Amino acid sequence: MLNFGYCCINLTLQKSGVVTSRTMRKATFLEKGITYASQLALANVTDLKKIIEWNAAKNVKVFRVTSELFPWSSEYSLSDLPDYKRISDILLECGTLARVSNIRLSAHPSHFVKLASSKENVVKAAIKDLETHSEFFDLMGLEASHWNPLNIHIGCSFSEEASAKFCDNFYRLSPNLQKRLVVENDDKGSCYSVQQLHQYITEKIKTPITFDYFHHSFHTQGVPEREAALLAAQTWRDKLPLFHYSDSKKIYEEFSGNPRAHADYIYNKIVEHVPCDIDLEAKAKELALLKYRNN
DNA sequence: CATGGTCAAGTGGCA
């Protein structure tokens, strides 16, 4: 029932040059434009397929796809890419391989996605970014559901206004994107806890809650972990929840910096409060997953 | 060809 996954990067394959987040700086994009962006995107999706093949071979059933497949995608439409046909074909191969291998794919659009922002230009950019994710999920042939979720944070301090803004803007999203979107609890006291997401977001727009164990530990609002996990789990209705887990680098790896920093590996036995899949947000990526699974 | 300084974006927290 429960499967573990890892996020975006495969360190084993990376050593032989397999990466999915090739990008470029602004000056390079201005100089080389969409033609070069297309080349990088083609190389990225080509390598994405290799990672999914690796996952299938290693029986890894949950994987988060990078949000950097398409460099500077805010500046163009995917269908404008010169290599669009080849890219689409490879993405469909990726999605098909994932489906027949029963691998659950997801994505986590960046912290710059602020759907609750009071600035219209910020909201527009957020929508564009999210729609691009939904579009390449469509190109992979993934079903439009929370089985393949697009996970984001509310991204600002909790308030009635921000909550209303987020919910209003949710209805500006395309139907497939609405069916994929899920929201994650934050680790800062001023931001959205599981309870606040539930009351002010999910109650209104039915968006499932991604329970992040580590974030919750910094912002419980008095709700015990088990209770928060159960509250989040019930929002997924007929789909198995997809949660996030990481351990503190400061506590387990003699690191003196930010206690919120993620450790390379998993050190605790993860308490499975409910049936769910879990993304391990560990810096050692698939190595951390294999190590945890072998224990 | 290795490396370290630098790099699109929003927001909040902290020194």
Place this chain on the structure above:
DNA sequence: TGCCACTTGACCATG
């Protein structure tokens, strides 16, 4: 006021 962190380091000028 300015820097850091965040789902993920990668780019590229310099030596």
